[in-house]
Amino acid sequence: MKCQETYWEDINEGFEIPSLTKEATTRQLVQYAGASGDFYEIHYDKDFAIDTGLSGVIIHGALKNAFLGTLMTDWAGPLGFLRKLSCQYRGMDYPNQSLTAKGTVTRKYQENGRFLVDCDILLENSSGEITTPGTATVELPCRNAAGQPG
Amino acid sequence: MSTPSSFLTKSMIEQAIGAKSNPINTVIEKGAILRFAEAIGDTNPIYTDEVAARSSIHGGIIAPPTFLRSAGLVRPEIPFDLPFDRLLDAGSSWEYFSPIRAGDIITAVGTVTDISERSGRVGLMIFIITEISYTNQFQELVATQVNTLIRY
Numbered sequence: 138m139k140c141q142e143t144y145w146e147d148i149n150e151g152f153e154i155p156s157l158t159k160e161a162t163t164r165q166l167v168q169y170a171g172a173s174g175d176f177y178e179i180h181y182d183k184d185f186a187i188d189t190g191l192s193g194v195i196i197h198g199a200l201k202n203a204f205l206g207t208l209m210t211d212w213a214g215p216l217g218f219l220r221k222l223s224c225q226y227r228g229m230d231y232p233n234q235s236l237t238a239k240g241t242v243t244r245k246y247q248e249n250g251r252f253l254v255d256c257d258i259l260l261e262n263s264s265g266e267i268t269t270p271g272t273a274t275v276e277l278p279c280r281n282a283a284g285q286p287g
Numbered sequence: 288m289s290t291p292s293s294f295l296t297k298s299m300i301e302q303a304i305g306a307k308s309n310p311i312n313t314v315i316e317k318g319a320i321l322r323f324a325e326a327i328g329d330t331n332p333i334y335t336d337e338v339a340a341r342s343s344i345h346g347g348i349i350a351p352p353t354f355l356r357s358a359g360l361v362r363p364e365i366p367f368d369l370p371f372d373r374l375l376d377a378g379s380s381w382e383y384f385s386p387i388r389a390g391d392i393i394t395a396v397g398t399v400t401d402i403s404e405r406s407g408r409v410g411l412m413i414f415i416i417t418e419i420s421y422t423n424q425f426q427e428l429v430a431t432q433v434n435t436l437i438r439y
Contacts, residue, residue, distance in 0.1 A: 172326035225378035
């Protein structure tokens with residue numbers, strides 16, 4: 138359950154977001170193919186993947202993007218709202234290997250009545266390589282801002 | 288396997304930039320949200336539990352941030368042949384303006400905003416940047432996604 142609440146005034150620049158570890162199975166890749174409608178064979182057909190020059194099936198970039206989404210929404214809590222989420226797929230990731238999602242708050246600010254934080258986020262594989270760097274912006278609730286607009 | 292050292296001409300680039308996809312309409316079903324949340328391994332009750340979701344800031348079940356990946360494969364047609372069979376998704380940049388709710392009808396339209404080429408280990412790679420807008424049934428822009436696709 139993700140019932141924690143994160144308030145803007147409790148967070149400072151440099152804050153480390155609780156990390157999240159995922160290990161996708163090939164079963165999950167098939168499940169994601171079905172749920173997303175992305176049936177490109179490199180994600181579930183090993184022969185096809187090898188024919189295209191890969192060493193095996195690879196995790197959908199968009200699934201890695203989803204893991205980073207979960208990192209942020211778990212942390213933002215039920216009163217937060219993810220405003221921006223961005224990542225680049227710099228390295229391939231394979232099923233049955235652990236991937237850890239991490240994030241650090243880089244900026245805390247107010248804009249148009251919103252209480253925001255910018256974060257650097259990433260996915261790191263079990264060899265310690267950052268395969269998927271990115272950024273996110275989250276709007277957080279503020280205890281001392283009753284009636285704040287937006 | 289050999290790939291040319293250069294492929295895109297100035298005229299091709301001009302033709303490709305601005306290419307638009309047909310609009311794709313998707314009715315956001317509660318079951319599809321549930322299956323998507325399961326597939327990404329996200330157990331947040333805001334996607335599945337009407338009671339817990341009511342006490343969130345959104346007041347009801349919403350879709351996970353990257354759920355819109357399931358709202359059609361929005362790829363504008365490039366107006367010339369691209370002799371590269373293989374694809375790689377290079378990344379996405381999302382901006383969210385309003386939550387997407389079960390029952391919404393989302394219209395997705397993609398526009399090519401850039402196309403370029405680069406040589407890498409795998410030969411020549413074509414980078415296509417597409418900006419996708421997602422609009423709901425109230426003509427409200429709910430999200431945008433800027434996606435980079437590599438053809439090689």
